[in-house]
Amino acid sequence: MAHVLIVGGGMSGLSLAWYLKQFQKGWDITIFEADERVGGKAWTEREDGFIMERGVNGVLDNKPSTLELAAALGVTPIRSNDASRIRFVVRNGRLVRLPDSPRAFFTSPVLSPWGKMRLMGEFFIPPGAEDKDESLAAFAIRRLGDEAYRYLIDPMASGIYAGNPERLSLKACFPRIHELETRYGSLIWAMISLQKEARKAKKTGPSAGPGGVLTSFTGGMEDLVDALRKALTEEIEVNATVEGVEFTDGNWQVQLADGRAFSGTHLVLSLPAFEAARVVSPFSSRLSFLFSKIEYPPIAVCALGIKREKMENPLNGFGFLCPFCESRKVLGGLWDSSVFEHRAPSGYHLVRCLIGGMRNRHILEKSDHEIAGLAISELKALTGLKGAPDLVRVFRWQRAIPQYHVGHLALVEEIGQGLRKFPNLFIRCNWIGGVSLNDCVLNSKILARKMAEGKDVSRF
Ligand SMILES: Cc1cc2nc3c(=O)[nH]c(=O)nc-3n(C[C@H](O)[C@H](O)[C@H](O)COP(=O)(O)OP(=O)(O)OC[C@H]3O[C@@H](n4cnc5c(N)ncnc54)[C@H](O)[C@@H]3O)c2cc1C
Structure with a gap:
């Protein structure tokens, strides 16, 4: 068996x-x-x-994959508040609201008049070579112009x-986005065409960018983890660090750090x-060589609990992102207690600042106190924090998110052959196949089905 x-x-x-348990009972x-x-x-920390x-x-x-899994496990999701559709970027040291409609775009200070004109010129830019593996920066500058790249695409x-x-x-x-450029020749034309198509099909319009409503669970993402842990009690071995694997006598052998070995x-x-x-x-x-080519940056997540009266800004929105050219000390700040209900006790805000990333790779050499100091100084400058926060926690990820660099798809192809x-x-x-949780869950479901059916077409 x-x-x-x-x-x-x-x-x-x-x-x-x-999913394997659902598709292959035995x-x-x-x-x-x-x-x-x-x-x-x-x-989640509570x-x-x-x-x-x-x-x-x-x-x-x-993208319904995670919510479908949650529903199957009986975990009820919560939607983010409507206010969380309001997002900010930093421009000239101040928070500027990101426009959410074409009309708001023309009156917004997020881009200069020249930056807006250049972005509108996207319509007339010919599409790039379809098979070229282009960097996000090169693509954005080519199609949207340097300013839109720096203030809209870089923070994303x-x-x-x-x-x-x-x-x-x-x-x-x-x-x-690559597909839209290839198919429609222009992103602006793609948006117009997709909205027309949606109107014809009597659906609400899709967009080229990330759409949808941010969703979580009452007790945070841990609710979903807990449900999976309970459903997989017999399958899970914790404190089980795998040191090495080998293929011998037609079977896979897994060697654990505590000396135990398993065969499958x-x-x-x-x-x-x-x-x-x-x-x-x-x-x-x-x-081993191919896998080691994938880079991961460090990230520190600094969570701050703050009495409401200490914050000048009402934090009405999702939070803010910092374009690299603004030289801020954080990547951005998420106003969690404005996004989801019950993230902070009554009378408090919960804000999380993300610090580090590929362009700030030494962040984790700093102490928790120093990291929190960076977040606090930015909240003082950007959202009018007065005095000290009432709760400070720093969470460290030494190697946080895999980077899909230029060459990634060719590397994945080579890995597949290996x-x-x-x-x-x-x-x-x-x-492989997307960093978002939705992508992870969807890809797991697809792979489980392929494995259960014994299809050996792809190994991801
Ligand atoms: C700060 C941060 C914020 C994020 N926010 C979002 C978000 O809001 N939305 C979103 O969609 N995605 C987000 N992501 C991306 C998210 O990480 C992924 O989508 C998803 O959680 C990755 O799950 P995974 O199982 O693929 O990898 P991981 O979560 O990295 O799981 C890998 C597991 O392998 C274990 N492991 C490692 N080495 C060994 C070993 N030798 N033996 C046994 N076990 C081992 C690890 O302990 C870990 O449990 C975020 C990521 C980070 C770092």
């Missing part, structure tokens, strides 16, 4: 195991998780009435990847690329 060994108990590994499954808890980057996300903040409901890359847009691959990170018919690597590189080195130096040299060897983690 099949025995599937899943290395890594983050949301990818857990959802893969859950199979044995074991999930090895190095930590004492499962969930990986989905991890303290003194504050619900603080160390990592994943929520999912957009326009920080918000999702904590990345450097000069290195991120447009095709790998934002395939939909299928092996799924659901752990970060740098750890996958380490564990596969006993049987494939080639795969995997096919071994039977029943798979990868299912956020370094």
